[in-house]
Amino acid sequence: MVSTLAFLPFRVVYAPTKMVGRVVAWLADGYRSAPTVERVLIFPSWAVFRVVFLAGLSLSQLLHAAARRSVEG
Secondary structure (H helix, E strand, C coil): CHHHHHCHHHHHHHHHHHHHHHHHHHHHHHHHHCCHHHHHHHHHHHHHHHHHHHHHHHHHHHHHHHHHHHHHC
């Protein structure tokens, strides 16, 4: 029970980050196969989602490490 609660903040951050990562991959795939005009339209949203994904990934890694330390020690 305690380990489940310790990892809850990690899971709350990780789940949306995983979905944002899928959006980033989908936009990148569309960018590769798009004509120039569409690339200009895709790039800004891809960049924003990429930054959100990297921030969420970093935060989830920090929360996971903190949860592991609290459960182990």
